[in-house]
Amino acid sequence: MTTQPKAPQTLNKVPPTTSPIWQPFTQMKTAPPPLMVRSGQGAILELADGRQIVDCISSWWVTIHGHGHPRIAQAIYEQAMKLEQVIFTGFTHEPAEKLASRLLSHLPPNLSRVFFSDNGSTSVEVALKMAYQYWLNQGQTTRTSFIGFDGGYHGDTIGAMSIGGSSEFWHPFKPLMFSMQSVPYPATWDGDQEVELKETQSLQALDQLLEKDPHAYAGIFIEPLIQGAGGMKVCRPEFLRALRQRAKQANILLIYDEVMTGFGRTGDWFACSKSQTAPDIICLSKGLSGGFLPLAVTIATEEIYQAFYSDDLHRAFFHSHSYTGNPLACAAGLASLELLEANPEQFQSIETKHRRFIDNWIKGNPRLTRTRTCGTIAALDVTTDNFDGYFNSLGPLLRARFIEQGFLIRPLGNTIYLMPPYCITDELLESIYRTISQTVSSL
Ligand SMILES: *Cc1c(COP(=O)(O)O)cnc(C)c1O
Numbered sequence: 001m002t003t004q005p006k007a008p009q010t011l012n013k014v015p016p017t018t019s020p021i022w023q024p025f026t027q028m029k030t031a032p033p034p035l036m037v038r039s040g041q042g043a044i045l046e047l048a049d050g051r052q053i054v055d056c057i058s059s060w061w062v063t064i065h066g067h068g069h070p071r072i073a074q075a076i077y078e079q080a081m082k083l084e085q086v087i088f089t090g091f092t093h094e095p096a097e098k099l100a101s102r103l104l105s106h107l108p109p110n111l112s113r114v115f116f117s118d119n120g121s122t123s124v125e126v127a128l129k130m131a132y133q134y135w136l137n138q139g140q141t142t143r144t145s146f147i148g149f150d151g152g153y154h155g156d157t158i159g160a161m162s163i164g165g166s167s168e169f170w171h172p173f174k175p176l177m178f179s180m181q182s183v184p185y186p187a188t189w190d191g192d193q194e195v196e197l198k199e200t201q202s203l204q205a206l207d208q209l210l211e212k213d214p215h216a217y218a219g220i221f222i223e224p225l226i227q228g229a230g231g232m233k234v235c236r237p238e239f240l241r242a243l244r245q246r247a248k249q250a251n252i253l254l255i256y257d258e259v260m261t262g263f264g265r266t267g268d269w270f271a272c273s274k275s276q277t278a279p280d281i282i283c284l285s286k287g288l289s290g291g292f293l294p295l296a297v298t299i300a301t302e303e304i305y306q307a308f309y310s311d312d313l314h315r316a317f318f319h320s321h322s323y324t325g326n327p328l329a330c331a332a333g334l335a336s337l338e339l340l341e342a343n344p345e346q347f348q349s350i351e352t353k354h355r356r357f358i359d360n361w362i363k364g365n366p367r368l369t370r371t372r373t374c375g376t377i378a379a380l381d382v383t384t385d386n387f388d389g390y391f392n393s394l395g396p397l398l399r400a401r402f403i404e405q406g407f408l409i410r411p412l413g414n415t416i417y418l419m420p421p422y423c424i425t426d427e428l429l430e431s432i433y434r435t436i437s438q439t440v441s442s443l
Contacts, residue, residue: 121155267375
């Protein structure tokens with residue numbers, strides 16, 4: 001192995017810039033400069049130059065109540081005056097205890113043990129390690145691999161990338177990732193005639209893996225009801241019920257990554273409640289703190305917890321982060337849950353509006369196809385002579401056009417999706433649809 005790095009053939013000149021910030025998921029050379037945001041209220045972001053932008057994607061899927069909700073801001077302030085942070089091993093605090101119990105009351109009753117971390121990727125890393133050690137602690141040493149779904153996205157850390165291994169984002173990192181097996185995600189849309197066939201094929205692929213190597217896998221990871229970053233691909237609840245049955249029969253853990261789908265996104269509290277299925281482990285993050293602070297949980301069944309519960313320190317779950325269970329984030333989480341509990345109709349009612357505006361603005365547009373909705377989320381594809389997918393150049397082009405008109409919409413390649421904060425008004429939502437239709441027609 002050589003340690004000498006190859007000299008680069010061409011050095012791209014870095015133009016002078018006033019900001020030292022290297023932005024995430026950004027080709028700094030070709031991307032337009034970032035917009036300076038001054039404030040946010042509800043669905044509206046206000047830029048430093050005074051322009052107003054409608055946040056149609058809840059700032060990367062987190063701000064479920066919209067920006068700057070005063071109840072959450074107040075809860076954080078009050079908690080900060082009492083206790084801002086404390087070591088979370090050997091110590092606990094009221095916001096974490098209350099939040100954990102309150103969360104469980106909205107989840108299937110088999111989920112009972114709440115493990116805190118900071119973000120979606122860490123919640124997935126926790127689930128990976130938990131599932132893996134669960135078998136090890138019972139003397140089963142062969143269950144070292146995982147099953148995921150084509151196009152799955154579970155975060156950007158190495159473990160989370162690995163379980164989303166089929167994604168095109170990870171190309172350079174493949175040698176660092178552990179191997180997994182992937183089966184097709186039975187994505188469907190309005191008017192799809194082949195959904196049952198796709199579901200059967202997916203289950204058959206799963207059966208084949210499980211029959212060939214019944215003791216090789218620790219768990220199956222899925223984004224239930226809708227895959228996010230992989231292109232807002234929707235599957236039916238029927239599929240999850242079949243998957244649940246398969247996993248039980250094969251005695252393999254079923255892990256729901258509800259980082260995006262949690263807290264009302266699917267039009268129900270969680271994708272598990274909407275599909276009436278109960279996973280063995282669930283990962284939650286994005287909407288958990290109402291979008292105010294980084295926070296995540298991984299929640300497991302009693303059976304999993306019991307496999308770690310022992311006089312032997314080696315069987316403990318060795319995982320923690322500096323800010324695990326941060327009191328401010330937990331206080332925000334509690335306030336956010338209270339807002340959801342006080343008004344679940346808000347997230348329950350958005351799908352009907354999406355459907356109405358899709359009928360009014362999208363259905364007749366020949367360039368727009370494969371419309372689909374999942375609760376508060378709506379998506380559609382722009383027909384293209386090019387390939388479908390994230391690297392389709394329509395993505396950045398459309399994003400720029402939408403921003404010019406005052407809308408934050410970030411297409412995933414040729415897939416346009418909306419994931420608005422639940423406070424979005426009917427008028428604003430309709431104006432978003434009108435803009436999408438007219439902008440695509442003018443391409
Ligand atoms: C965003 C996302 C993650 C990763 O969460 P981060 O907080 O960005 O690390 C994991 N899983 C799903 C389904 C997501 O949408």
